[in-house]
Amino acid sequence: MKQMLILLCCISILVLSGGCVEKEEKEKRQNRDFTICTVEQTPDEVKKIIENKKKNPFQFTYSLQEYMYIVVGYGEQKGGGYSIEVVEFTEDREHVYVNTNLLGSDDTAGEELHSYPYIVIKCVKPEKNIIFL
Template identity: 40%
Template sequence: MKNKRKRWKNGVILIPVLCVLLLTGCGLFQEEKIKLRDLDFTVLSDEKIPEELKTVIVEKGTEPFHLTYSDDQNLYISIGYGQQKTGGYSIAVDELYLTEDAIYVGTTLLGPEITGQKKGAEKPSTPYIVIKTEFLDKTVIYE
């Protein structure tokens, strides 16, 4: 009889402990990204985009894409949102920062209703952005 009570007591303690471990376990293995610093950047016009990168962007056509390109002095981060039904879109850079392991970039596609642009709205468009920043040999994470 004492053996059964001991097992039952162990089960009562063990079940809540397992639940806590399962609920917090996923968070234990996630690495915390600590921002070291914001990165300075320039949004490039079509004329300033390196030809090699421009060629790859054209090849992507109407599909969404994330590209990086470097020339040992600068890092170029390009994000395309794919074909949109109308024109008048723009892209905002929300964040560009460095962590110990990576560069994080976040952008938002702004529609014609937000940008107030009406010209060319009847034609489909393929909005993209090219961001130029300092060369860093890090992986780029798109958020």
């Protein structure tokens, strides 16, 4: 009888504790709309910040009214003709994720010249933190 009571208690504990495990699923990221700004479309305030930071790699955000400008610069590069691709611009409930990639230059003759490639991404201002990948 005592063994039966102990066995029943053990089974009850196992059954009741089984509901305590919480399964956490990785949240999927959704694509987010954005626009790449030309120099003419970039606000003057953002241009000034870029000018001050351009010699070294940088990342920053700038909010203006209902928009946010997300800027990624790659610092001083030899030659010209670089381009930048947006690899990822996604969001989940808490964050916006930004991943860009500097694409090489075909300009081998202009190695004595220097350029400062950067990209300005414009989106509706998120109420989330920006994560640069």
